[in-house]
Amino acid sequence: xxxxxxxxxxxATSYGFLDASAKRELRRKMLKAxxxxxxxxxxASREVPMARGWGTGGLQVTLTLVNPASTxxxxxxxxxxxxxxxxxxxxxxxxxxxxxxxxTLGASIIQSRHRVPEETLREDQILVLQVPNPxxxxxxxxxxxxxxxxxxxxxxGRLWLTLYEQLVRKGRIMQGAAYxxxxxxxxxxxxxxIPRWDVPKLNMAKHLxxxxxxxxxxxxxxxxxxxxxxxxxxxxxxRVEDHQQLVCRRSGIAGYFMNEIPQxxxxxxxxxxxxxxxxxxxxxxxxxxxxxxxxxxxxxxxSA
Amino acid sequence: xSIDMSVSPAPLLPPQLMQTEALLTMxxxxxSYGAVRALRNVDVTVYPxxxxxxxxxxxxxxxxxxxxxxxxxxxxxxxxxxxLPDRDDCNLFDxxxxxxxxxxxxxxxxxxxxxxxxxxxxxxxxGNVAERLLIAGERSFDVLRSKxxxxxxxxxxxxxxxxxxxxxxxxxMQQRVQLAKAIALEPALLLLDEPTTGLDVSVQALVLDTLKxxxxxxxxxxxLVSHDLGVIRTMADRVLVMRHGEVVEQGLADQVFQDPQHxxxxxxxxxxx
Ligand SMILES: Nc1ncnc2c1ncn2[C@@H]1O[C@H](COP(=O)(O)OP(=O)(O)OP(=O)(O)O)[C@@H](O)[C@H]1O
Ligand SMILES: [Mg+2]
Numbered sequence: 371x372x373x374x375x376x377x378x379x380x381x382a383t384s385y386g387f388l389d390a391s392a393k394r395e396l397r398r399k400m401l402k403a404x405x406x407x408x409x410x411x412x413x414a415s416r417e418v419p420m421a422r423g424w425g426t427g428g429l430q431v432t433l434t435l436v437n438p439a440s441t442x443x444x445x446x447x448x449x450x451x452x453x454x455x456x457x458x459x460x461x462x463x464x465x466x467x468x469x470x471x472x473x474t475l476g477a478s479i480i481q482s483r484h485r486v487p488e489e490t491l492r493e494d495q496i497l498v499l500q501v502p503n504p505x506x507x508x509x510x511x512x513x514x515x516x517x518x519x520x521x522x523x524x525x526x527g528r529l530w531l532t533l534y535e536q537l538v539r540k541g542r543i544m545q546g547a548a549y550x551x552x553x554x555x556x557x558x559x560x561x562x563x564i565p566r567w568d569v570p571k572l573n574m575a576k577h578l579x580x581x582x583x584x585x586x587x588x589x590x591x592x593x594x595x596x597x598x599x600x601x602x603x604x605x606x607x608x609r610v611e612d613h614q615q616l617v618c619r620r621s622g623i624a625g626y627f628m629n630e631i632p633q634x635x636x637x638x639x640x641x642x643x644x645x646x647x648x649x650x651x652x653x654x655x656x657x658x659x660x661x662x663x664x665x666x667x668x669x670x671x672x673s674a
Numbered sequence: 675x676s677i678d679m680s681v682s683p684a685p686l687l688p689p690q691l692m693q694t695e696a697l698l699t700m701x702x703x704x705x706s707y708g709a710v711r712a713l714r715n716v717d718v719t720v721y722p723x724x725x726x727x728x729x730x731x732x733x734x735x736x737x738x739x740x741x742x743x744x745x746x747x748x749x750x751x752x753x754x755x756x757x758l759p760d761r762d763d764c765n766l767f768d769x770x771x772x773x774x775x776x777x778x779x780x781x782x783x784x785x786x787x788x789x790x791x792x793x794x795x796x797x798x799x800x801g802n803v804a805e806r807l808l809i810a811g812e813r814s815f816d817v818l819r820s821k822x823x824x825x826x827x828x829x830x831x832x833x834x835x836x837x838x839x840x841x842x843x844x845x846x847m848q849q850r851v852q853l854a855k856a857i858a859l860e861p862a863l864l865l866l867d868e869p870t871t872g873l874d875v876s877v878q879a880l881v882l883d884t885l886k887x888x889x890x891x892x893x894x895x896x897x898l899v900s901h902d903l904g905v906i907r908t909m910a911d912r913v914l915v916m917r918h919g920e921v922v923e924q925g926l927a928d929q930v931f932q933d934p935q936h937x938x939x940x941x942x943x944x945x946x947x
Contacts, residue, residue, distance in 0.1 A: 523772045527809035531794075534808070535801050537815055538837050603815035 386433045387465040392416045396434040400580060403591035408553025409521070410504050415587040425458060425483055426584030428500035432462055432481045435496060440468040443477035448485040448627070448643035455483070472646045475663045484547070486568040488626050488644040489663035491577035493594060501562040501583040504590060506550040526558055526601075533601060543606070552599045559590055561598070567610045567627045571666045573598040614670030616640045621648040622655070625670035695757060697722045697895050698743070698863060703752030705738060705919075712738040713749060714919040720863070723893045727910030727927060729903060729942065735919040736899045737787075740867050743897060744784045745774040756781065758862055779809040783856025787868035789848035792855070795841040799851045800826065802840065806858045825854040830884045846877035850884070857888065864888075866898045870905060882908060903942065907931060915939045 399411040418426050444459035446452035450472040463470045471477050474487040481498040507517040510528040536543045547563035561569055562581050572592050582589035602608045617624040619639045628640035642648040654660040698720035705713040712735045720726045728736050741747045754766045786792040793802050803822040826836050831850040840848050870878040900906050913930045915923040923936040934940045
């Protein structure tokens with residue numbers, strides 16, 4: 371008996387753009403990342419036809435997950451129609467045969483830059499966040515190998531100290547996006563530059579989240595039903611952006627995260643950042659039957 | 675029949691400590707850095723509530739010994755035990771990094787000669803104290819503030835400047851911040867490595883006064899390293915004399931100063947007088 375009689379004839383495969391060995395490495399690292407929630411896993415970031423820093427980390431994870439039955443949604447700051455989002459989405463569907471969608475409810479994989487959609491994600495959905503800087507300790511420890519040691523020892527005193535210092539100097543915590551959060555009571559992660567508004571959506575979520583940085587060559591994950599706790603002092607509660615009262619000037623909906631549009635007269639008007647939610651609200655107002663899912667925030671209040 | 679003709683050795687302890695169990699015991703500590711034998715078979719015992727002075731010339735291994743006590747380094751050989759409530763007795767050098775950090779955060783405070791080693795110069799003074807509390811798990815901002823304030827106050831640091839950066843403070847004030855950080859959690863053991871060296875004489879006296887008062891009011895056990903015999907004399911109950919990494923003499927401070935046994939100690943004491 372020879373080895374060849376036990377195995378299938380070998381043929382080079384490159385489904386989904388990445389070669390098989392690249393995907394095998396990514397799969398292993400993604401499984402490890404799920405096994406140790408919030409812990410950063412180094413991987414050999416491959417070349418993809420896009421500049422590093424434009425979501426290559428997220429793209430590599432998506433390409434590893436995708437199959438012809440997948441439905442892919444790609445957003446940039448909440449919008450499906452940005453140039454970058456549109457070209458990433460088209461690229462993924464072209465190399466994989468997966469379908470494209472703008473609708474959060476219909477997507478099986480959602481790749482996103484800087485936002486988590488407003489409609490509550492389900493167990494059968496995977497969120498892939500593009501991360502520019504995955505290291506929450508970068509500000510307190512520029513040396514990466516020492517930072518890794520600090521994670522291993524759960525040595526987060528200095529990180530807490532930066533929050534203390536902000537309260538002392540500014541009276542409030544200035545950290546806006548990428549708010550450092552403790553995952554599963556063990557590793558502190560930076561949840562990519564999603565706004566504070568979106569961080570509670572990752573806590574005990576039904577869906578799986580991958581966070582991947584192509585330039586920094588590291589990825590981490592938040593598995594379903596995993597605790598994600600923003601680092602806050604017990605007597606200084608976590609606060610999301612004050613968007614509860616803002617109304618979208620186009621769709622008229624309120625109680626969601628908004629983009630601020632400065633006006634010539636110095637005032638601002640607002641548009642809902644999750645653009646597909648706004649579009650669906652407009653179409654429903656025009657009389658179409660549109661499925662709008664349950665949202666994480668209801669009446670501006672988080673309720674999951 | 676043989677009669678023991680040897681003279682009984684002079685008592686090593688003040689009478690009130692004779693019955694007490696040691697807080698710190700180090701046995702057979704040796705450490706080499708390349709060809710330099712920084713510590714050679716050092717034995718140290720420190721009793722609760724006392725001030726143990728460590729003297730010796732430059733390079734004799736005083737700072738190395740203190741770093742060992744603070745678990746910053748591991749010797750080539752040796753055993754280190756601390757008697758702490760709710761802790762099993764074990765050789766502390768067997769502990770991993772995480773356990774060492776937790777033990778030090780809760781039970782050991784240290785003041786370095788060089789404030790840059792002990793302080794984050796660009797954070798606030800109160801933050802430097804708070805960091806210690808944060809490592810120990812305190813998560814209330816108000817409690818952090820008030821405990822940091824109390825510790826700075828006990829170190830006689832001017833509270834109006836509690837949020838100033840150490841980089842903006844004088845050397846004496848920086849030492850007080852280090853001291854506040856060291857005592858913030860009421861440590862079982864306070865290690866002081868030349869805490870007043872580099873300060874001018876009047877500031878030095880003030881810092882020593884603070885240390886004395888802390889010792890009197892809180893009965894903190896201290897190990898005080900200094901090459902200044904005057905400082906040791908005013909502070910220490912017992913003295914350990916080091917030379918070339920070895921302990922050459924150990925005894926009650928008065929005894930060592932009045933009747934030094936080892937030729938090196940004699941030389942040291944007489945040079946000073
Ligand atoms: N990390 C190290 N690497 C190499 N050599 C070291 C190290 N630490 C200490 N030594 C050496 O060990 C010896 C003892 O140093 P140590 O700093 O303990 O002396 P000291 O008694 O504190 O001196 P001083 O009074 O000058 O502070 C010195 O010869 C020093 O060069
Ligand atoms: Mg020294």
